[in-house]
Amino acid sequence: MPAILDLPAEQALEFELAAIVSAEQLIRRLHADRYRAVQRARALATEVAGITESSRAGDRNMATRSFVAELATTLGQHEASASRLVAEAERLTGPRIATLDALDAGEVAPTQVRSVLELTRGAPAEVADAVERVALDAAGAAVADGVVSTNADVRRRMRRVRERLMPEPLVDRRARAAADRRVCVEAAPDGMAWLSLFLEAERAFAIERRLDVLASREASDDHRTGAQRATDLAADLLLSGTLVDDPRTRDVVTGPTGAVQPRLNVTVPVLTLLGLDDEPADLEGYGPIDAETARIIAAHAPSMRRILVHPETGATLSYGREHYRAPADLDGFVRVRDGQCRFPGCNRRAERADLDHTRAWAHGGKTCSANLAVLCRHHHRLKHEAGWRVALEANGIMRWTSPAGHVLRTTPERRFEPVGAGEGVHPPDPPEPTDPPAPGASVDAEVLELLDSDLEPAPF
Template identity: 90%
Template sequence: MPAILDLPAEQALEFELAAIVSAEQLMRRLHADRYRAVQRARELATEVAGFTESSRARDRDMATRSFVAELATTLGQHEASASRLVAEAERLTGPRVATLDALDAGEVAPTQVRSVLELTRGAPVEVADAVEQVALDAAAAAVADGVVSTNAHVRRRMRRVRERLMPEPLVDRRARAATDRRVCVEVAPDGMAWLSLFLEAERAFAIERRLDVLAGREASDDHRTSAQRATDLAADLLLSGTLADDARTRDAVAGPTGAVQPRLNVTVPVFTLLGLDDEPADLEGYGPIDAETARIIAAHAPSMRRILVHPETGATLSYGREHYRAPADLDGFVRVRDGQCRFPGCNRRAERADIDHTTAWAHGGRTAASNLAALCRHHHRLKHEGGWHVGQEPGGVMRWTSPADHVLRTLPARPFMPVGVGEGAARPPEPGPRDMGRETENEPQDRVGRVSEHTPY
């Protein structure tokens, strides 16, 4: 570095740019090596599981799902990301091997590889090959002639070739793609979240244009930016807008949120709820929210579920062998405690999951909080059929062992601690400045709370 700093600025800049190019080339080769390693590992996992090409399709599919879970937990990724990586590796070591070779040679970037994979997916072989060739030709032109093409430029050319060569009419492909339309929510810092919609292009652009027009109607006393106005308008329309084909919303008799009343679970420390401190609450599916927002939500909640923990709660946390299916109080306790699916890395919400006996009922397992956990349907099946093993440890900790003998542990979202009769009834001593925002050893404040629920009508 000292020698570089002593160079004239122009030469030092040239050196740094060359170093960046060298690092980029190395990263592209490493990406290619990773794809090849993932495919080899998948083949080995199938071999270890004892499946062959002659095995049942259902068994081979379960072996793939088990490997995806293994890879996700090994890399610390969401299973959707690991599944995408496995699918990409299979195609890049198979029909799209030319793109993998170009990546290994440093001629294409990972973003361009993903564009090739996206725009060749589902296309007939000859169409997919032609679309891929567009990207390879652009990469070759960049190397030979210095012709710079961004990923966006190459994607446009690939899309034109794809639309021109696809034998199935666009109207039919669009109708099939429209069946996947959905709404997605992604959490963000500072009490915010992203809301996105996957829908037909013309509707998406029409929505954007309408919001732009509505947001453009400035008022003299409105100091919001146009982006803020458009966002607020979209939220207002979604929460309380009228639906032409729904008499309940058209006649404005369905309440402030339209025909459907949303259900929100918010766990609020009892002293926060009473206004005695400002310990953050927990919004299910999101995480910490400020105390004032929690109190506003709780004030409008039509029902409250008290969970102070047995024996204070009145909820029975074990029914032994008396019931196979967890009764309502135990079911609710487990879902609130777990918060989400208890498989490593899964964030599907517990309210949409199955309540599973960790030690199977058929093998003597009890219907008790210490033997129950929330598992989404996918990981419920994986537990029983995919070679994964699980046990519960004290404190609601779950210990998972993968088919490759990796051991991972997951923690409950709200590890309620048992309290004795009469404990937790009095307000704890006022914390000093150094104690603010922390649990004391004897009084973990966030273990005692209420769940406010907005229930659907």
């Protein structure tokens, strides 16, 4: 490095750019190697699972799911990412092998590979080959003639070829694709989150245009940017169907989440709720939220449920062998404790998952908090049908062993510990709160959960 620094700036810059190109070529080759390794590993996993050409479709599907889970836990990825990697490897070592070879040669980047895979998916073989050829020709022109095309440019050309050659009318394909429309939420730092909608293009652009028009209405005392106004307007319309800054459309009194009454689980330290502390609360599905936001949500909550109090006033946490199905109080406790599916890497929320006896009821397992855990339906099936083994360790830890022998551990989201008599929270001489505590609140409680009054237990 000192020798490089002694070079004139122009030569040093040329050297560094050449080093970047070499690193990029190596990265592309490693990506290609990874795809080939994934496909080989999948074939070996199928062999380990005992799958043959005569195996049932259900058994083959379960073997694939088990391998995806194995790969996800090995790489520390979400199963959706691992599943996408497995699907990409299958196609790149099969019909799209020309793209894999171009990646290995360093002619295309991983982003261009994903564009090829996206725009050839679902297309007849001859159409997919023509679309792929557009990307490969662009890559070849860049190598031979120095003609640089961005991924966006190549995607536009591939889309045009695809639309011209696809035998099925666009209107039919669009109707089928619209069946996948959905809303996605992704947590972000500092108490924020991304909300996105996958929907028809004309509706998406119409929404954007309407928000721009509404946000263009400026008031002398409004110091928000146009982007901030558009975002606030979208939130107001989605939450209440009204615009809170427009008296002509405001016909309801809204809380912090608008006119709707969503089911929000918010775990709040009781001293925070009483205004005696500012320890953050926990919004289920997101994570920490500030104390003031938690108190605002609590003020509008239709009801509260205490989760941990002294043993003589707390929920019943064991029903032994008398009941197979967990009663409501035990069901609620386990779901709040675990927070999400207890399979390694899975983040499906507890209210959308099953309760599973870790030691099977048929084999003597009890219906108690120490033997119950939250598993989503997919991983519930993997546990019973695909060779994944699980055992309980101390402090609520679950030890998973994969079919390949990998050992992984998961912990509950909230480690509720038993509270003995006389061990409640007693802060030294706290100041009197300005507002009286909510009815039913107790300073002996460790945690409060805010729930809708009509919340039903999730399916067992």
